[in-house]
Amino acid sequence: MTPTLAGRLETRIVLSFFVALPVLVFAGMANIIFIMLAVGVALDFVYNYLQYKRWDGDWPLVFSFIAGVTEGIILWLIIDIRIPIYVLILVLTLTAQVLLGVFFPYRRFKGGRIL
Amino acid sequence: MAKVREVEYLSIGGGMGSFCWVDTLRIHGVSFKDICVISPNKKPYRQLKLYCDAIGLTKNQRLRSDSGSRPDNFWGFPGYGLSEALDELKNKKFTKAAKLLLQLFFEPFIFGYYSPAAGRVYKALEREAKRIDWEKSLIIGHANNLTKFPDGRFKITYSRDNSIIARVVHLSLGHGKLRKIKSQKSKVKNAYELDNEFLNKIKRKGGTVMVIGRGTAAQKIVERLLDFKKIKVASLHREVESPKDFRGVKQKRFLSWRLQQFNWPRAAFGGGLMHESDSLWSLPSATPDKNWIRKVKNAIKDGRYEITKRPIKANFTIDCSGFGEAARTHEFYSKLIKKYNLPLTPNGSIRTGDAFEIEALCSYKTRVFISGALSGFSGPADSFFGAQFASFKTLENLNVKKMDFIESFEAWCRWLTNKKI
Numbered sequence A: 001m002t003p004t005l006a007g008r009l010e011t012r013i014v015l016s017f018f019v020a021l022p023v024l025v026f027a028g029m030a031n032i033i034f035i036m037l038a039v040g041v042a043l044d045f046v047y048n049y050l051q052y053k054r055w056d057g058d059w060p061l062v063f064s065f066i067a068g069v070t071e072g073i074i075l076w077l078i079i080d081i082r083i084p085i086y087v088l089i090l091v092l093t094l095t096a097q098v099l100l101g102v103f104f105p106y107r108r109f110k111g112g113r114i115l
Numbered sequence B: 001m002a003k004v005r006e007v008e009y010l011s012i013g014g015g016m017g018s019f020c021w022v023d024t025l026r027i028h029g030v031s032f033k034d035i036c037v038i039s040p041n042k043k044p045y046r047q048l049k050l051y052c053d054a055i056g057l058t059k060n061q062r063l064r065s066d067s068g069s070r071p072d073n074f075w076g077f078p079g080y081g082l083s084e085a086l087d088e089l090k091n092k093k094f095t096k097a098a099k100l101l102l103q104l105f106f107e108p109f110i111f112g113y114y115s116p117a118a119g120r121v122y123k124a125l126e127r128e129a130k131r132i133d134w135e136k137s138l139i140i141g142h143a144n145n146l147t148k149f150p151d152g153r154f155k156i157t158y159s160r161d162n163s164i165i166a167r168v169v170h171l172s173l174g175h176g177k178l179r180k181i182k183s184q185k186s187k188v189k190n191a192y193e194l195d196n197e198f199l200n201k202i203k204r205k206g207g208t209v210m211v212i213g214r215g216t217a218a219q220k221i222v223e224r225l226l227d228f229k230k231i232k233v234a235s236l237h238r239e240v241e242s243p244k245d246f247r248g249v250k251q252k253r254f255l256s257w258r259l260q261q262f263n264w265p266r267a268a269f270g271g272g273l274m275h276e277s278d279s280l281w282s283l284p285s286a287t288p289d290k291n292w293i294r295k296v297k298n299a300i301k302d303g304r305y306e307i308t309k310r311p312i313k314a315n316f317t318i319d320c321s322g323f324g325e326a327a328r329t330h331e332f333y334s335k336l337i338k339k340y341n342l343p344l345t346p347n348g349s350i351r352t353g354d355a356f357e358i359e360a361l362c363s364y365k366t367r368v369f370i371s372g373a374l375s376g377f378s379g380p381a382d383s384f385f386g387a388q389f390a391s392f393k394t395l396e397n398l399n400v401k402k403m404d405f406i407e408s409f410e411a412w413c414r415w416l417t418n419k420k421i
């Protein structure tokens, strides 16, 4: 599945609220969800730009992983996020992203859009 | 006169395009009793297998699409890659399983993109066909003609003098006629008509073999021929175009072979490039298979392989330039185009709307869709993913109720556990 910018943004918002937020609430740091989302959304524009520099215009799984690690480093630098919590969020988000297709089967025909 | 049978949904062809369409309808709750398929073949993959076998892409060889392009699985998850890794785990082949998982994680780097073996796809289709009662919808036959009634319904005549009436017709009749080149003195054969007799003759007599074309078929044939001793291979590649597309992004080249993993850039398969098109994307291309490249490089060193811009004197010629792209090269489509004066695209396919519908034949309550090879829709329609994409689009056009996320999960669980619909 290859995302479009709209697909990326929708997926990020859904996964932030349904996967990252519960973990953050549990860790007592729910207030950082908005900073996390803002950093992610800003980077989505960069990812989208880079994606279309590739011949295949796709976004391999390993890129999602590298992007996740990059976002983690940025969040650690600006708000000193607790690393184990972030690693848990990253692993759950990547897994959820793969499983999303089971619940939203039309996504893959629409560049990853959920709506 | 006996009453003519009437159905709601009718697919003509019974190949990959038909299968994906019927599978999609079945998953969305349409009963097999409301669906008919007219096809000369019992198995949906029969035609594909014939073509693949002819070019040497036998069941253990890998196809060209990605892990998630699963014509037997509407969700595309788990992809063929994950299924293969799980199978290896079940067989206690842990190294193989680990390698596959690493490949899937790192693709396209290190181990390249994953593609399923042809046999895995056939087997999976076999399973899904059973699950959706494919054969119960099937009428073995050959469609001759489609006629639109004044009330919008369609009558299809098939085989000798049978007919059937339908409200929604889906056409997926595969490729047109094989291109024929004017033969020189050497023996000429089309790649899709290759048989062992011809190959054995080449093996026995030796000499030079000219291979025309730059697609998967040509790539496979060159590989096969280089395994024969006493043979020189020459690829005929006439024009060399700029490797850049409209985005300014460069396509990989190996000599004058255009290299790309999939038939189109991957984002054209439902991603951000799905509404874009570039003539370079759809031109025949070969996969960046490292072993193949090594083999060709060695053959060049040994003086056994060359690329030529003009036809040369050869003892044998194998034409891999594929099928006619124009819909007129298919008998059924040709009749339909003439009868209803159907508008065509610049490359000669039948023009369709966004939902793969032939607008000139549709009415308020009835539809004719065309998908698979020769459908006029831009993008990679002629692929497994393309067939599912078309099915999804027709679903929207037909107002069949889409699944919510719980229904989708339930339907997927049924698929996973191989429960009938």
Ligand SMILES: Cc1cc2nc3c(=O)[nH]c(=O)nc-3n(C[C@H](O)[C@H](O)[C@H](O)COP(=O)(O)OP(=O)(O)OC[C@H]3O[C@@H](n4cnc5c(N)ncnc54)[C@H](O)[C@@H]3O)c2cc1C
Pocket (backbone or CB within 6 Å): B012, B013, B014, B015, B016, B017, B018, B038, B039, B040, B041, B044, B047, B048, B051, B052, B055, B057, B063, B064, B065, B069, B141, B142, B143, B144, B172, B173, B174, B175, B332, B371, B372, B373, B374, B381, B382, B383, B384, B385, B387
């Ligand atoms: C060698 C090869 C390798 C490929 N590899 C890949 C790959 O790796 N990944 C991928 O995504 N795609 C691949 N493709 C493309 C993909 O298989 C095709 O897009 C797909 O098979 C097209 O589906 P179809 O329904 O149009 O045609 P087919 O699957 O060929 O089916 C057409 C059917 O229509 C029947 N028919 C014809 N005329 C009539 C008539 N008058 N009445 C009734 N029935 C009729 C034929 O007998 C046939 O059964 C490959 C294609 C080829 C040729």
